Every structure is written in C-alpha cells, then in structure tokens.
Amino acid sequence: MAVEQTLVIVKPDGVQRGLVGEIVGRLERRGLRIAALGLRVIDPELAGTHYAEHRERPFYAGLVEYIGSGPSVVMVLEGPAAIEATRSAVGATNPVKAAPGTIRGDLGLMTGRNLIHASDSLESAEREIGLFFGSGVALSYERAIDPWIVE
Secondary structure, three states, rough: OOEEEEEEEOHHHHHHHHOHHHEEEHHHHOOOOEEEEEEEEEOHOOOOOOHHHHHOOOOOHHHHHHOOOEEEEEEEEEEEHHHHHHHHHOOOOOOOOOOOHHHHHHOEEOOOOEEEEEEHHHHHHHHHHHHHHHHOOOOOOOOOOHHHOOO
C-alpha cells in the first residue's frame, strides 16, 4: 500500500479547548507520522483559497472568519492510506452524527465547532499541503516502530 500525505488542521476551537495533544496523540497512536507541524493564525486570503469550493454556500463567510479567529495547528501526516485512516479517525462533519471513538464523536458537539479539518482526497491533500507548507517542506522519515505498525 502506498504511503500518502494528508493535511490536518486542529481548528481554533480545538486549540482554545486545549485538545491539541489529545487530537495529535490519537492520530499518532493510529500509526500516522507527523511530517510537518506548525502553529499559525490563518489569514483571510489563505482561508478563502483553502475553502474556495464553499464560496457560494451560505456558511462560507462564517467559515473563513472562524478559521482565522485564533491559532490553529496545521500539520502534514503520512502513512499507508493516510487520507482514509485520518478521515475515519476524525469522524463525520457533524459531531452529533460522528461515531463514538472518533475525534469529533468524542470531543465535538456542533458542526461549526467540529475541531479538525482533514483532506478528503489525494488531490485535495496535494493542493492543501501546497497552500500551507509549499513544496518540499514536509519531511518523510521512518520511525523505529514503523515495522510494528506497517506490514
């Protein structure tokens, strides 16, 4: 199975609630490696580009405003089927409908404060990683535990 990279953002609500360690820890315990990590306030221009596919939706302006309302942790995770593995760990967009055991299902309550963003496809991941980290910034490496996680 090919190693993939995916973009993950712990949104301002996750940072403000002190859940960064919990969220990152869950993803690492799943077996995903951190390839890049940073704390930043996402400016309106970057937020608008990132959420461009929602531009015509009624919630767009609030989404752009919210993602820039405080610091976010932006990271690149990698591993076999990293996109699917991350999205299944994150859970449904609406935390009330997210399965127990998922990040949103255990820690979230409302769609507008759903803690985390994760790329939904290879194409999205490539585009989003480029937006937040440019090209060649993410570091790929092997951990001593990887043979115990990946066949």
